[in-house]
Amino acid sequence: MPWIGVDLGGTKIYGVVLDEGKVLAETKRKTPTQGGPLAVVDTMAALVADLGGTEGITGVGVGAPGVVDSEEGTVRQAPNLPGWMEPFGFSAALSESLGGLPVKVDNDVNVGTYAEHVLGAGQGADNFLGVFVGTGVGGGLVLDGRLRRGPTCAAGEIGHMVVRRGGRVCGCGGRGHLEAYAGRANLERRARELDAKGRDTALVDLAPARRMTSGVFVRALAAGDPMAVELIDEAVAALGAAIASVVTMLDLPLVVIGGGLADRLGPAFVTRVEQAVVSELFPKREGLKVVPAALGDRGGAIGAALVGAVLGGSHPAGGG
Amino acid sequence: MPWIGVDLGGTKIYGVVLDEGKVLAETKRKTPTQGGPLAVVDTMAALVADLGGTEGITGVGVGAPGVVDSEEGTVRQAPNLPGWMEPFGFSAALSESLGGLPVKVDNDVNVGTYAEHVLGAGQGADNFLGVFVGTGVGGGLVLDGRLRRGPTCAAGEIGHMVVRRGGRVCGCGGRGHLEAYAGRANLERRARELDAKGRDTALVDLAPARRMTSGVFVRALAAGDPMAVELIDEAVAALGAAIASVVTMLDLPLVVIGGGLADRLGPAFVTRVEQAVVSELFPKREGLKVVPAALGDRGGAIGAALVGAVLGGSHPAGGG
Numbered sequence: 001m002p003w004i005g006v007d008l009g010g011t012k013i014y015g016v017v018l019d020e021g022k023v024l025a026e027t028k029r030k031t032p033t034q035g036g037p038l039a040v041v042d043t044m045a046a047l048v049a050d051l052g053g054t055e056g057i058t059g060v061g062v063g064a065p066g067v068v069d070s071e072e073g074t075v076r077q078a079p080n081l082p083g084w085m086e087p088f089g090f091s092a093a094l095s096e097s098l099g100g101l102p103v104k105v106d107n108d109v110n111v112g113t114y115a116e117h118v119l120g121a122g123q124g125a126d127n128f129l130g131v132f133v134g135t136g137v138g139g140g141l142v143l144d145g146r147l148r149r150g151p152t153c154a155a156g157e158i159g160h161m162v163v164r165r166g167g168r169v170c171g172c173g174g175r176g177h178l179e180a181y182a183g184r185a186n187l188e189r190r191a192r193e194l195d196a197k198g199r200d201t202a203l204v205d206l207a208p209a210r211r212m213t214s215g216v217f218v219r220a221l222a223a224g225d226p227m228a229v230e231l232i233d234e235a236v237a238a239l240g241a242a243i244a245s246v247v248t249m250l251d252l253p254l255v256v257i258g259g260g261l262a263d264r265l266g267p268a269f270v271t272r273v274e275q276a277v278v279s280e281l282f283p284k285r286e287g288l289k290v291v292p293a294a295l296g297d298r299g300g301a302i303g304a305a306l307v308g309a310v311l312g313g314s315h316p317a318g319g320g
Numbered sequence: 321m322p323w324i325g326v327d328l329g330g331t332k333i334y335g336v337v338l339d340e341g342k343v344l345a346e347t348k349r350k351t352p353t354q355g356g357p358l359a360v361v362d363t364m365a366a367l368v369a370d371l372g373g374t375e376g377i378t379g380v381g382v383g384a385p386g387v388v389d390s391e392e393g394t395v396r397q398a399p400n401l402p403g404w405m406e407p408f409g410f411s412a413a414l415s416e417s418l419g420g421l422p423v424k425v426d427n428d429v430n431v432g433t434y435a436e437h438v439l440g441a442g443q444g445a446d447n448f449l450g451v452f453v454g455t456g457v458g459g460g461l462v463l464d465g466r467l468r469r470g471p472t473c474a475a476g477e478i479g480h481m482v483v484r485r486g487g488r489v490c491g492c493g494g495r496g497h498l499e500a501y502a503g504r505a506n507l508e509r510r511a512r513e514l515d516a517k518g519r520d521t522a523l524v525d526l527a528p529a530r531r532m533t534s535g536v537f538v539r540a541l542a543a544g545d546p547m548a549v550e551l552i553d554e555a556v557a558a559l560g561a562a563i564a565s566v567v568t569m570l571d572l573p574l575v576v577i578g579g580g581l582a583d584r585l586g587p588a589f590v591t592r593v594e595q596a597v598v599s600e601l602f603p604k605r606e607g608l609k610v611v612p613a614a615l616g617d618r619g620g621a622i623g624a625a626l627v628g629a630v631l632g633g634s635h636p637a638g639g640g
Contacts, residue, residue: 127471139569143463150571151447154605161565162600165484165557174602237485245481245565249459251470280482282494 001058001314004051005305006044007108008064010080010135013040015047016298017057018305021119023298025051036083037075037090045097059102061308063111063300064090069153070106070311076153080135104311108300109156110147112258112293113140114310115303120294121256129252130293131158131243132259133235134214136171137179143250147307158246159183163238181238184261187231188212194227201227214264221265232265240276247288248281258293267292321378321634324371325625326364327428328384330400330455333360335367336618337377338625341439343618345371356403357395357410365417379422381628383431383620384410389473390426390631396473400455424631428620429476430467432578432613433460434630435623440614441576449572450613451478451563452579453555454534456491457499463570467627478566479503483558501558504581507551508532514547521547534584541585552585560596567608568601578613587612 002019009031017025027050032039044062048054066078073091078084095103113130116122122130122142130140139158141148148155159179160172167176171186180186188203191212195204202225206216220228243255255277257270274290281288295302322339329351337345347370352359364382368374386398393411398404415423433450436442442450442462450460459478461468468475479499480492487496491506500506508523511532515524522545526536540548563575575597577590594610601608615622 141569143468148463148570151573152571155569155571157568157571160602161568162561163485165561165600170602172603177602241482241485242565245562246569248477248481249461249475249566249569250468251472251475251477253471280485282480282490282497283492 002056003058003305003309003312003314004048004060005111005301005303005308006047006060006062007111007300007304008040008044008062008081009108009300010065013043013047014298014301015044015051016301016305017051018302023302026298026301027051031081033082037088037093040081040084041090041093041097044094048098054098054101057101058314059104059308059312060094060098061111061304061306061311062090062094062103062105063108063304063307064105065108067153068105068107068110070104070110070149070307073103073105075105102308102312104308106147106304106307106311107140107149107153107156109138109140110149111303111307112299113142113156113256113303114147114307115295115299116256116258116293117142118306119302120299121291122254125254127250127252128254128256129158129243129246129250130256130258131239132293133182133184133239133257133262134259135185136183137259139246141250158242161242161245163241178238178242182235184212184214184217187217187235190231191227199227201225203228214261217261218264232269236269236272236276239273240280243273243277243290244280247277247285253285253287253289255288255290256293257290258296258299260297262292263296322376323378323625323629323632323634324368324380325431325621325623325628326367326380326382327431327620327624328360328364328382328401329428329620330385333363333367334618334621335364335371336621336625337371338622343622346618346621347371351401353402357408357413360401360404361410361413361417364414368418374418374421377421378634379424379628379632380414380418381431381624381626381631382410382414382423382425383428383624383627384425385428387473388425388427388430390424390430390469390627393423393425395425422628422632424628426467426624426627426631427460427469427473427476429458429460430469431623431627432619433462433476433576433623434467434627435615435619436576436578436613437462438626439622440619441611442574445574447570447572448574448576449478449563449566449570450576450578451559452613453502453504453559453577453582454579455505456503457579459566461570478562481562481565483561498558498562502555504532504534504537507537507555510551511547519547521545523548534581537581538584552589556589556592556596559593560600563593563597563610564600567597567605573605573607573609575608575610576613577610578616578619580617582612583616
């Protein structure tokens with residue numbers, strides 16, 4: 001009983017057909033930059049057709065950014081997607097486009113965390129924190145084997161935990177948030193600010209008039225660029241502080257770290273974060289592990305299929 | 321079906337008989353300072369006799385400090401109690417002293433939080449954080465209506481979350497922990513340090529050679545003592561930062577604040593903590609409430625009876 005899983009990102013929409021935990025097909029399309037939620041629904045319906053259509057498919061699971069109510073199937077707000085600031089009944093709209101096929105939707109970080117739980121680095125762990133370091137920084141919690149969504153579906157917002165009171169301004173407007181130090185978009189903004197103030201950096205030289213991608217950070221670090229080293233040092237320290245707080249409060253033996261920036265920086269980055277977490281933990285926790293996510297870019301779409309299957313009443317492990 | 325609830329504190333052991341949510345009897349004894357866990361068991365057995373004995377009692381619930389495994393009934397470590405640094409099978413030992421009556425044990429902060437959930441300021445709230453500000457600072461979590469204990473029974477340690485990296489030394493040896501800024505014992509140590517360095521304060525004048533009690537802080541504040549004002553300002557700010565982080569991560573609409581120091585400082589203190597939490601939260605959370613605990617000193621013993629009843633398989637609301 002295969003499920004289709006779809007990861008709705010800011011630049012691309014990525015889809016897989018998942019059956020018995022295996023990816024049978026995958027494809028992607030560009031996220032429409034105009035037309036709001038309805039254009040997204042149309043593009044997803046086309047993506048489902050690209051994947052072979054709905055024949056033999058049990059349902060579609062979608063991971064969407066922003067605040068998602070998985071019970072109601074609504075995406076309340078998706079600040080990174082143009083024209084999507086009002087709640088939208090996403091499940092119902094996509095289901096209608098697909099001839100009534102069941103559609104379930106959840107937050108993109110929740111589904112990514114759940115994918116790691118079922119098929120990735122969190123297998124066998126009933127309690128762990130997933131941290132996704134990309135354009136922003138998101139978190140997902142598996143507690144006693146279940147995703148923690150919270151009463152207003154806003155749990156897991158580790159990126160907006162304060163790691164330095166009165167510190168650097170975050171994209172959300174708050175101060176001293178983890179994301180202000182460790183999210184790619186905020187790192188880029190900081191680098192351009194410092195560059196404008198006269199501090200030369202390879203980061204801006206490598207991305208003079210285009211997005212400062214994760215790859216740009218990797219190359220600048222490899223070249224020993226002092227600003228890149230400083231910014232990533234600060235990111236590691238901020239991740240260590242926030243993760244240590246969550247581990248302490250919830251008694252977690254495992255942290256899984258993924259996301260575009262973390263994936264590109266590689267296992268050495270995750271090891272540095274682990275050391276930073278351990279240095280903040282007192283009393284020490286024996287056996288605490290901080291490990292890289294295992295599913296990479298496809299984790300979101302895989303997790304969307306898995307969570308869709310659970311929300312749709314199927315067994316999670318096989319995705320159908 | 322009444323349960324006896326016992327709160328094992330560092331200086332006193334407090335017990336109640338609870339039936340249908342009502343306290344039918346209560347009493348206390350001094351915590352033995354010698355003889356380790358066995359002396360505590362003897363004192364508790366005597367306390368049960370003081371309360372009228374085991375006739376008609378369904379079971380005994382105990383709230384104990386330190387790391388408690390409620391499934392196994394063991395207290396792994398109780399650093400504040402002399403001679404109790406090794407795991408001890410507390411439930412079995414007390415049950416034997418009481419002729420085989422069921423005995424259940426859990427962490428003192430967990431049972432205090434659960435008491436607020438069933439009969440206090442957390443009634444009707446399936447998701448909230450309890451923070452107990454006393455000699456130390458402890459936290460308890462109710463998530464989806466259940467206590468979060470964690471896989472090693474160490475969840476809720478909000479006192480050892482880092483609020484300032486590299487900051488003030490905590491009683492545990494760590495740096496910058498919430499408890500270093502807001503726990504009474506650490507506040508006392510800080511006041512005596514500053515006094516020894518030449519800063520005069522009413523805090524030391526009021527407690528020259530005895531414990532600097534919560535009442536001493538209340539009197540010094542009332543007298544406008546600058547050091548007391550400064551220390552409590554710092555405590556409020558530290559509580560605000562740590563609580564905001566937990567609320568953000570777990571999506572909690574309610575925080576209940578109790579404990580000896582908070583109770584003595586009163587509702588105005590809790591209002592200040594609420595303001596500090598709100599000032600740290602961005603994006604804002606509509607409807608977040610930070611309220612005083614309702615059960616005061618007796619909450620621990622009442623909660624011990626309630627948790628005992630749940631662990632013993634009875635319905636929680638009536639304690640039997």
